[in-house]
Amino acid sequence: MSQTDPAAIESEIVATRDHLKGTVDELAHRLTPKEIARRSVAEAKSDVREATTNPDGSLRVERIAAVAAAVAAVVGLLAVLRHRRS
Structure with missing residues (x-):
């Protein structure tokens, strides 16, 4: 069949479609x-896992402690601000 054969052209069009x-x-x-959403959750889980564990699977205690300290500081600051307002 040649490139000008209508059947070949039609077949190529069908394949392309x-x-x-x-x-x-x-x-x-x-x-x-x-x-x-599924991809976002999977990526977030992967990021958290990578940030909190070493390549051997053990926890990165220093990072977890730093995050916990930051959360405690924010909660404490919010408590102080709320107390001042009332």
Whole structure:
């Protein structure tokens, strides 16, 4: 068959259309709110795991302690501010 053969051209068009349909379907799936949320949660979990554990799986106690201290400082500051308002 040659490139000018109508059957070959039609077959190529059908194949291209199927490929584009698959691409559009994949993009539509990736852009659904549920999928975006799933990816965001997975990325956040990965980031927390990476920030709080060493490559061998043990906890990075110094980082956990620093975060706990920062949270305690913010809670303390909010308590002081709330107490001053009342």
